[in-house]
Amino acid sequence: MKLAVIGAGSMGAQIAQQAALHGIDVVLQDNDPEQLGKARESNRGHLRRKVEKGRLTERDAEIAIDRVHVTGDLEEAARDADFVIEAVFEDVRVKRAIFAELDRIAARDAVLASNSSTISISKLADVTTRPARCLNMHFFYPVLVMDLVEIVRGPQTSDEAVDRAMELARAMGRTPVLLNKEIDGFIVNRILHAATQEAYRLLDAGVASFEDIDTAVEKGLNWPMGPFRLGDFSGLDVTYNARLHMYRVTGDERYKPSPQLEAKVKAGKLGRKTGEGWYTYEK
Numbered sequence: 068m069k070l071a072v073i074g075a076g077s078m079g080a081q082i083a084q085q086a087a088l089h090g091i092d093v094v095l096q097d098n099d100p101e102q103l104g105k106a107r108e109s110n111r112g113h114l115r116r117k118v119e120k121g122r123l124t125e126r127d128a129e130i131a132i133d134r135v136h137v138t139g140d141l142e143e144a145a146r147d148a149d150f151v152i153e154a155v156f157e158d159v160r161v162k163r164a165i166f167a168e169l170d171r172i173a174a175r176d177a178v179l180a181s182n183s184s185t186i187s188i189s190k191l192a193d194v195t196t197r198p199a200r201c202l203n204m205h206f207f208y209p210v211l212v213m214d215l216v217e218i219v220r221g222p223q224t225s226d227e228a229v230d231r232a233m234e235l236a237r238a239m240g241r242t243p244v245l246l247n248k249e250i251d252g253f254i255v256n257r258i259l260h261a262a263t264q265e266a267y268r269l270l271d272a273g274v275a276s277f278e279d280i281d282t283a284v285e286k287g288l289n290w291p292m293g294p295f296r297l298g299d300f301s302g303l304d305v306t307y308n309a310r311l312h313m314y315r316v317t318g319d320e321r322y323k324p325s326p327q328l329e330a331k332v333k334a335g336k337l338g339r340k341t342g343e344g345w346y347t348y349e350k
């Protein structure tokens with residue numbers, strides 16, 4: 068089994084590393100050489116911490132790092148792959164260009180998957196000659212920690228491609244769930260949006276403080292993080308843009324970003340990564 072991962076950003080780097088940790092040979096491609104260097108360094112750091120915690124031996128960590136081959140050349144990455152996961156910028160034009168190229172380069176029976184959070188596979192598969200072997204395979208950040216993968220069937224995706232994606236997710240030590248049809252936000256983000264929306268409604272209506280809403284959700288629903296703490300963790304710009312996207316796509320007022328969230332984003336208070344969001348963080 069040979070896997071190619073296209074895009075070595077936050078997601079691609081860890082998707083590649085997670086597969087390599089489970090014995091899968093991976094080629095990780097990015098057109099920015101700096102990103103490839105960063106991906107290797109950050110994966111090395113993550114695996115070092117696993118070794119320190121006694122979850123991985125030093126030797127297995129070295130083997131897993133060496134099993135991710137990095138390249139700037141798409142042809143080299145995809146020509147021998149049985150399965151390709153695309154994880155480049157969330158830009159439909161960039162992804163369509165890559166899918167067209169991958170279709171030309173990769174073996175006829177290779178599956179082409181997109182890790183996109185918002186672009187359904189039918190918007191990419193039509194540039195290929197193999198829509199039956201295209202699907203969404205949506206991992207969660209950070210991939211080395213988060214167990215779930217949402218696999219989404221497009222209107223033309225074959226059972227065989229779905230089976231291969233489910234099998235790959237399991238081989239990577241991850242739990243797959245299958246969506247039988249395309250829908251914006253898939254399962255997790257739809258439920259998260261609904262809960263987050265209600266949390267912001269309560270905040271904007273002055274019903275409770277954001278701290279108390281988080282405490283209520285953490286202690287009463289047993290979620291590891293309340294919606295505001297989770298927003299800080301993921302980046303408030305990510306939450307804001309996701310809500311704006313859903314609002315624009317659906318026209319549904321429920322998705323309209325909260326004015327308090329908008330104010331945070333406009334002030335550059337994006338959460339952990341900037342040192343302040345809803346909460347403040349030590350540098």
Ligand SMILES: NC(=O)c1ccc[n+]([C@@H]2O[C@H](COP(=O)([O-])OP(=O)(O)OC[C@H]3O[C@@H](n4cnc5c(N)ncnc54)[C@H](O)[C@@H]3O)[C@@H](O)[C@H]2O)c1
Nearest residue numbers: 074075076077078097098099102154155156157183184208
């Ligand atoms: N960040 C998340 O929490 C998250 C979660 C699930 C899914 N996703 C999806 O994963 C994808 C990647 O997100 P990310 O957060 O890793 O982005 P990122 O910005 O961290 O990384 C994107 C990478 O793509 C590379 N790239 C851009 N154009 C390219 C090209 N033509 N060829 C090769 N590489 C190219 C960039 O150099 C960069 O390294 C997006 O589709 C996003 O929707 C993100």
